[in-house]
Amino acid sequence: xxxxxxxxxxxxxxxxxxxxxxRTLWKRFVRRPAALFGLVIVTLFLATAVAAPYLAPYxxxxxxxxxxxxxxxxxHWLGTDELGRDVxxxxxxxxxxxxxxGLIAVAIGVGAGxxxxxxxxxxxxxxxxxxxxxxxxxxxxxxxLLAIGLxxxxxxxxxxxxxxxxxxxxxxxxRQVRASVLGVKEMEFVAAARAAGASDARIMxxxxxxxxxxxxxxxxxxxxxSAILSAAGLGFLGLGAPADVPEWGTMLANGxxxxxxxxxxxxxxxxxxxxxxxxFNLLGDGLRDALDPRMRGR
Amino acid sequence: MLPYIARRxxxxxxxxxxxxxxIFISVRLIPGDPAVAIAGERATPQLIAQVRxxxxxxxxLLIQYGRFMVxxxxxxxxxxxxxxxxxxxxxxxxxxxTLLLATVSLVLASAVGMFLGIVSATRxxxxxxxxxxxxxxxxxxxxxxxxxxxxxxLFSVELPKALGLNQPIFPPTGSGTWKHVVMPAITxxxxxxxxxxxxxxxxxLDVVAQDYIRTARAKGLSERVITYRHALRNALxxxxxxQGLQFGTLLGGAVLTESVFAWPGLGRYLVDAxxxxxxxxxQAVILVIAIGFIIIxxxxxxxxALVDPRIRYG
Numbered sequence: 001x002x003x004x005x006x007x008x009x010x011x012x013x014x015x016x017x018x019x020x021x022x023r024t025l026w027k028r029f030v031r032r033p034a035a036l037f038g039l040v041i042v043t044l045f046l047a048t049a050v051a052a053p054y055l056a057p058y059x060x061x062x063x064x065x066x067x068x069x070x071x072x073x074x075x076h077w078l079g080t081d082e083l084g085r086d087v088x089x090x091x092x093x094x095x096x097x098x099x100x101x102g103l104i105a106v107a108i109g110v111g112a113g114x115x116x117x118x119x120x121x122x123x124x125x126x127x128x129x130x131x132x133x134x135x136x137x138x139x140x141x142x143x144x145l146l147a148i149g150l151x152x153x154x155x156x157x158x159x160x161x162x163x164x165x166x167x168x169x170x171x172x173x174x175r176q177v178r179a180s181v182l183g184v185k186e187m188e189f190v191a192a193a194r195a196a197g198a199s200d201a202r203i204m205x206x207x208x209x210x211x212x213x214x215x216x217x218x219x220x221x222x223x224x225x226s227a228i229l230s231a232a233g234l235g236f237l238g239l240g241a242p243a244d245v246p247e248w249g250t251m252l253a254n255g256x257x258x259x260x261x262x263x264x265x266x267x268x269x270x271x272x273x274x275x276x277x278x279x280f281n282l283l284g285d286g287l288r289d290a291l292d293p294r295m296r297g298r
Numbered sequence: 299m300l301p302y303i304a305r306r307x308x309x310x311x312x313x314x315x316x317x318x319x320x321i322f323i324s325v326r327l328i329p330g331d332p333a334v335a336i337a338g339e340r341a342t343p344q345l346i347a348q349v350r351x352x353x354x355x356x357x358x359l360l361i362q363y364g365r366f367m368v369x370x371x372x373x374x375x376x377x378x379x380x381x382x383x384x385x386x387x388x389x390x391x392x393x394x395x396t397l398l399l400a401t402v403s404l405v406l407a408s409a410v411g412m413f414l415g416i417v418s419a420t421r422x423x424x425x426x427x428x429x430x431x432x433x434x435x436x437x438x439x440x441x442x443x444x445x446x447x448x449x450x451x452l453f454s455v456e457l458p459k460a461l462g463l464n465q466p467i468f469p470p471t472g473s474g475t476w477k478h479v480v481m482p483a484i485t486x487x488x489x490x491x492x493x494x495x496x497x498x499x500x501x502x503l504d505v506v507a508q509d510y511i512r513t514a515r516a517k518g519l520s521e522r523v524i525t526y527r528h529a530l531r532n533a534l535x536x537x538x539x540x541q542g543l544q545f546g547t548l549l550g551g552a553v554l555t556e557s558v559f560a561w562p563g564l565g566r567y568l569v570d571a572x573x574x575x576x577x578x579x580x581q582a583v584i585l586v587i588a589i590g591f592i593i594i595x596x597x598x599x600x601x602x603a604l605v606d607p608r609i610r611y612g
Contacts, residue, residue, distance in 0.1 A: 137316040140595075141588050142550025149584050152572045153324050229441055233554050236443045237569050252444060259447050260455055270444030278439035 028290040035286020041279025048092055049099040056089035060246050069262040079264040082254060087264065090246035091272050097247045098228050098276060101162050105227035106220050108166025113173025114216065118204050120174065121181025131174065138171040147230050151239045158241035161234040165227045176219055180212040214291040221284030225277045232273050248273050302603055310596050317588050318370065322363050325581045332577065335379055375585070376578035378571075385582040389564065393586060395473060396563035399555070400548040402483040407490035407548075408541055414491070415498020415537075420525055422503060430495060437492025442551060446485040446558035453481060471560040486555040490544040497540045501533040508532075535606050542598030546591040 029035050048055060057077075064084035072079045078087040120131040141149065150164035184190065185208060193207050234240035235249025236256075243254055248269040255265025333350040334341070341349075350356050354365055369376070375385040411434075418430035454466035468480045505511065506529055514528045553565030560566070564583050571579035 133312060133316060136313045137320055140313055140317045140592050141584070142546050142591055144547075144550040144553055145584060145587055148553060148568065148572070149321075149324065149580075152580050153328050225439070229439075232441055233443060236441075236554065237557060239569075239572065249441070249443075252441075252447075256447060259451060263451055266444065266447050266451075270441055270448070273441045273444065274436075274439050277441075278435060281435060281439055 025290045029286055032286055032289060034282050035289065038279050038282025038284075038286055041275060042283050045095055045276050045279060046099065049095040052092045052096055056086075056092045058086035058089040060085060060089045060093040061244070062086070062089075069258055069265070071262070071264055078268050079262070081251070081265055082258060082262075087251075087268055090251060091248070091268060094246040094248045094251065094269070094272065095276075097158070097241065097245065098231075098273075101165065101231040101247075102224035102227050102280070104162050105166035105169060105231070106223050108163065109169025109173050109223055110216065110220065112167075113170040114177050114209075114212075116170070117174040117177025118181055118209060118212075121178035122185055122200065122204050122208065128178070132178070135171040135174050138168075143168045143226075144230060144233060147234060148237070148239065151234060156239045158235075158245060158247060161231050161240040162227075164234070165230045168230065169223050169227065172223065173216070173219065176215055177212050180215055181208055184208050184211045214287075218284050218288040218291065221280050221287055225280035225284070228273065228280070229277050299603070303600060306596060306599055310592060313592055314589065317592065318367060318585065319363060321581055321585050321588065322366055323359075325577050326359075328577060332379070335575070335577075370585070375582035378576055378579050380571075380574050380576045380579075385579055388567070388579075389582050389586055392562060392564045392567050395561065396549065396552050396556070396565065399479065399482055399486060399552055399561060399563060400545060402479055403487040403490065403548050404541065404545050406483055407487040407494055407544065410487070411491040411494025412498050412537065414495035415502060416525070416530065418495070418499045419502030419506065419533075420521075427499075431499070434492040434495035434499075437488045437490075437495070439492075440488055442485055442489060443554045443558050445488055446481065446555060449481045449485060450558075473562055482555050482559045482561050485558065486548055486551055489551065490548060493544060494537065494540055498533065498537050501536045502529055505529045505533040535602070538605060539598055539602055542594055542601070546594050549587050549590060 029039075062085060064080075066084065067076075067080050068084040069082055070076060070080045070084075076086050076088065078091065081087055081090065116131055120128040138146065146168050147161075147164040150167055151160055154160035154163065190203060190207055193203050198207070231240055232247070232249030232252070235247045236253045238253060241247035241250045243250060251269040252266050252273075255262065255269070259266050331346075333346050333353060333355055336353075337346050337349045347356075354362055357365075373386055375389055377383065378385050378388075414430040414433060418427040421427050449468075450470040453468045454470040458464070458466055468477050469475075470481070472478055511524060511529055514524050519528075549564075552561075552563055553568060555561065556563045556565035557569055564587065568580060568583040571577075571583065
């Protein structure tokens with residue numbers, strides 16, 4: 001009896017991201033130029049964030065009032081800002097901040113959202129109801145507004161902005177994981193695991209969770225994009241990083257008053273945000289198409 | 299249909315109570331004593347205690363919440379700490395401005411988004427499709443505040459200069475005439491345009507693969523009739539949902555857009571209030587937008603059920 005059950009458990013659909021499937025996924029992924037383009041942007045962005053100190057031609061905080069607000073030149077490819085700091089160097093260092101924002105925000109969203117979604121979907125009934133009503137409440141606020149409200153409570157600052165953007169992502173993950181769990185938990189291999197005496201925790205973590213990985217992966221790429229965008233928005237409103245930090249949204253806000261005389265101060269940080277956000281969006285779309293061929297081109 | 303409406307209305311009540319409670323508690327979590335803020339830093343302890351009693355802050359939290367709800371239902375949103383004036387009239391005045399901006403943006407985003415989606419879906423994987431989806435991608439990836447500044451630069455500075463005009467084509471800030479609405483509306487609409495375009499395309503592609511489209515084609519109907527009379531109608535059902543949700547997103551996104559164009563709406567009011575630590579105003583604005591969002595979601599659900607009978611009876 002027990003042996004038969006194990007056979008059933010072994011028949012469970014292969015976890016979408018296993019070593020054997022990676023090559024197939026990669027083949028499907030690279031077939032789409034847009035996905036590949038996204039991957040290139042994201043890779044360049046990661047490389048920039050890691051290597052910023054080596055790539056930056058100047059110290060990002062090195063101020064010189066005599067060369068303030070100069071346009072792009074041979075010495076300063078992207079010009080200088082209102083304090084005479086090199087815009088290119090600040091943008092390169094800003095990549096580190098954006099990366100931090102994206103990763104921590106997604107970690108908060110996944111860290112809280114995935115367990116709650118698992119529990120809600122797996123246990124159903126009262127627990128599910130409670131969690132989903134909380135999700136309803138959180139989703140009753142437009143996301144930008146929720147983030148602004150949280151920063152109003154926590155106080156302005158980069159870390160609080162990151163927390164706010166991360167908290168906004170939590171209900172998104174709860175909903176998504178719950179939906180996946182609802183589909184998976186009725187499958188035979190879950191029933192088999194239960195019959196074999198596996199505990200709820202084991203079933204959730206070992207049997208159900210791996211089935212939810214691919215949507216989480218896709219969502220995370222899209223969520224990094226929206227975290228960077230939202231945090232830049234908070235920075236622009238003056239609710240994010242303080243003015244001396246080279247966060248892209250904050251740089252844009254600082255340059256805003258010179259938009260007529262020195263448009264490069266707003267143009268370049270905006271382009272940087274757009275490019276990186278686009279990269280993660282394309283990567284997310286590409287991953288979704290590769291992981292779920294039925295969704296191709298959607 | 300009536301039982302469905304009743305059920306949906308009942309479902310909305312706990313959410314409304316939850317949202318008001320969360321906002322009520324959150325504002326009280328903000329460090330600093332409102333009684334001290336009103337009485338002034340140098341007030342005597344007696345005066346502060348008196349203010350606290352007047353505001354009902356000495357009462358248990360649940361009683362405070364009850365009073366807050368009673369006042370809310372009566373349309374009383376509290377008094378601004380800064381101006382000492384009731385918040386409600388100012389909120390209504392600004393809500394109209396925000397709604398104007400959000401409505402124009404939604405119409406714009408729907409028109410452009412659906413057009414792009416249809417063009418892309420009727421010629422999948424063609425140059426048109428790719429071009430349409432690139433525009434949609436730019437829409438969802440461009441920071442709204444940056445787009446706003448770039449539009450100001452283009453229409454208020456560079457283009458007038460190039461054309462030899464003495465004044466901006468569209469005024470960069472303020473409100474009052476239709477010209478003032480153009481740039482903020484385009485800015486605010488960009489993101490939603492991208493979302494609606496993608497949704498229209500994917501929904502159309504779904505529908506085109508259905509059997510009844512094949513039947514229509516087998517009957518010898520022209521592609522035009524198939525696209526517009528058979529496919530589009532059914533493809534629009536999920537698009538309506540997205541449009542409704544986008545309206546809520548537009549209300550939230552208005553905060554950034556209003557900040558760029560000095561548009562006298564709720565968003566700017568909120569941001570100013572956060573900086574001035576004017577918590578009754580922060581509370582009122584977040585409350586009004588959240589309640590508005592819940593109502594919109596409700597209306598969308600009802601519309602959805604009206605368009606698609608399967609939902610009512612499902």
